[in-house]
Amino acid sequence: MSKRSYRTSCDGDGSSSAKHRKVKVSTFRKWLRDYDREYQTLTWLDSETSWDNGEKIVEKLKCKKCTKYRDRIISRKNFSGKWIEGSESVRTTNVVDHAKSDQHLYAMKLQQLEEAQSWDGDTTTLMPIVQSLCVISEEERQKLRMKFDTAYFVATEHIAYQKYPKLCELQMKHGVNLGSSYLNENVAKEFVKYIAESKLQSVLSFVQNSTFFSLLMDGSTDASNSENEVLFVMWCDVNSDDHMIHTRMTYLSMHTPLHTNAEGLFESLQQGLQLLGISCVTQEVCSNLVGIATDGASSNVAANGLQGLVQEKLPWVVWMWCLAHRTELAINNAFSSTPCFKLIDDMLLRLFYLYKKSPKKCRELANVVPDLKEVYQIDDQGGTKSIRACGTRWVCHKVSAMKRVMAKFGAYTAHLCTLSEDSSIKSVDRSKFIGYLHKWADAKYILGCAVFVDVDLLLPCSIFSKSMQADELDIVSALTYLLKTVKEIDKLRKKPISKWQIYSAILKKIVYEDGKHKYQGQEVKRFFEAKSYFESHYKEFCQLVVENLRT
Incomplete structure (x- = not known):
């Protein structure tokens, strides 16, 4: 049996006609299931249907949450009412785009807050992680701390995020009370993101309070063989507990340059400096940067390479060719x-x-x-x-x-x-x-x-x-x-x-x-x-x- 194509024309501004897609109700229901894990489509995705040649089809897509909280999200950036009135673009890409939009995310947050106010049980099951920390009890806070530790273990041991729920299940099997919330792999990714942001803020605090700092740069390819530039930051810690001066070094960031020439590497360097609160590479704002270490690639150390570009703007910077690589x-x-x-x-x-x-x-x-x-x-x-x-x-x-x-x-x-x-x-x-x-x-x-x-x-x-x-x-x-x-x-x-x-x-x-x-x-x-x-x-x-x- 050949597949039926549902395409009709609707009038636009009178000068032309725009086509929009229609799908079977069975297809729409499949979207609800397939995208629910990542975007919770079962809770908000709705549709307008009609009959065509004896078969029920979906003509428009609608959002229940945006419709419900229309008056409260109308002031959001890039607000659009098409998902309230009904979007005629019946496509999965349109569903994903709306799920990621600012107005929809805010509407979902409003729904979670409303449910949390009337909930007598574990509030962390309904509220975003950061908001839940303000209202949860000490017992729930301890459960959340153990889940953060588990997610940190998954990340540092290079274990797949899919193993996070199983690790939680194993802990509960051995008598650890983790509660019933935040036990899926998507939450593990969120935990790791918050941990990374926390560590970055700690590093920024140390570096910004130090008198001098240096950067180390090196190239690294990922599984897709794309070139990435990894940055490490080094500084002198004069406030250690043993009252001694220590040299500290830690990971700062990783960037994918558009090109692996001097200009592309310089752009990666600028992005790393921006994380440290340095908006541009000038003598006025980069006075604390005293050294940069790279390998001996020509794009790094040649006169017209990265070294030349940096020393043209910051002539005092000491350029070091990585000693281990040189050896x-x-x-x-x-x-x-x-x-x-x-x-x-x-x-x-x-x-x-x-x-x-x-x-x-x-x-x-x-x-x-x-x-x-x-x-x-x-x-x-x-x-x-x-x-x-x-x-x-x-x-x-x-x-x-x-x-x-x-x-x-x-x-x-x-x-x-x-x-x-x-x-x-x-x-x-x-x-x-x-x-x-x-x-x-x-x-x-x-x-x-x-x-x-x-x-x-x-x-x-x-x-x-x-x-x-x-x-x-x-x-x-x-x-x-x-x-x-x-x-x-x-x-x-x-x-x-x-x-x-x-x-x-x-x-x-x-x-x-x-x-x-x-x-x-x-x-x-x-x-x-x-x-x-x-x-x-x-x-x-x-x-x-x-x-x-x-x-």
């Missing part, structure tokens, strides 16, 4: 110029993508480890799947990935051998696996991991990188960590490589059997060439890291 780049630069490290980095990348989207290969790899564990002392702790070697924390990612390769090298090569002989795999892929086997069998790979990782070379850098991301960090601590890292690496440069802890341990595990050098049962080729290479170049590696950290 990562410095160490990255040191190793990127090393051909051997590039080979190892390429191996880590290809290993990661080999298993990333293949549960079957991961299961096969996991089955290989127990077979080799007893014979070749393969470490079965910490999982088998290869680890991603790239990320924002470059050093930590590389250290973790190379540790996994050293622990499971025999399993990876044995599984590659199996894949290269599996006739069910495409010949092109089998050829690729054979190429990996021949390439990674070179002793440079396993010995290189031993040289660059753990306590030998990258671990001091990894510890330094993590220390730069500590919550309590000042310039003295940062300088201390830097000097300590440089000192540790300089010690390695003066120590014979044969006494490096991990490198010497790997050398002991490489055995000579049947005329071949083997590690975890797998042949490693050109062992002496690789050993000679690292013995002659390890001082150079250390020197590169030290030079890049110092500059």
Whole structure:
């Protein structure tokens, strides 16, 4: 049966005719149910109906609450009487727009207040959260406090808001009296919004009373891959309980710039400053802003970037390139110029993508480890799947990935051998696996991991990188960590490589059997060439890291 379209024409101003839509009563009733959860349509949405070809249809939409309180909402901003007389636009978008309108929200509030005055029970079931706080008893206030705590837990633990009602239900199951109101997920969102506003006001109070403050900015992409600019604010707290001066830092805001160029970032900066009560970026109103920290992207630090725009208006502002980010780049630069490290980095990348989207290969790899564990002392702790070697924390990612390769090298090569002989795999892929086997069998790979990782070379850098991301960090601590890292690496440069802890341990595990050098049962080729290479170049590696950290 074909769907019937209800469209009629009605006269406008006489010069043209405007069309409006009509729907079946069954469709209207479905709207009532579908939109009630979010907009409480069952309490206010009404309609005018007529008959068309023997079928009842909706011609106009009306609002019961706006009609009831017409005299009290007529003075509201953008008041319109069309939902009182009957709106001819019979569409869900029109319903949603009216539900969000100022006059409708005020009419709903008037209805809640009227009902609350005649209600003898729990007033919080009928009144908005803020208004209910003025009239509720201490017992109801305690219930509300526990619900706020639950909503705060949901938000800070990154739990879906849909879990809030279940958490409340669980608490009540264990004897906690939460009452019967404010137990749905929409209320949880409201609670979190109020908590956020309260925390923001607290931050603003501290910052506005401080003598100086600084801002930290960084880009972040959301699930839709949209670029967002996150702002943190830092200030000196001179009014602490221990009578000491503390550096405080906290989240301020997040903005979505229209463009990720200098102008777009400057707009995000202005929006953040407006939250602090600073209306514009001028010398008169921004005298307390003394520093801004960003990463080293050209849109931030170039002469025509954000730094240039800010310092043109506020020349005294100290611009800081994030020390943690700079440390990562410095160490990255040191190793990127090393051909051997590039080979190892390429191996880590290809290993990661080999298993990333293949549960079957991961299961096969996991089955290989127990077979080799007893014979070749393969470490079965910490999982088998290869680890991603790239990320924002470059050093930590590389250290973790190379540790996994050293622990499971025999399993990876044995599984590659199996894949290269599996006739069910495409010949092109089998050829690729054979190429990996021949390439990674070179002793440079396993010995290189031993040289660059753990306590030998990258671990001091990894510890330094993590220390730069500590919550309590000042310039003295940062300088201390830097000097300590440089000192540790300089010690390695003066120590014979044969006494490096991990490198010497790997050398002991490489055995000579049947005329071949083997590690975890797998042949490693050109062992002496690789050993000679690292013995002659390890001082150079250390020197590169030290030079890049110092500059």
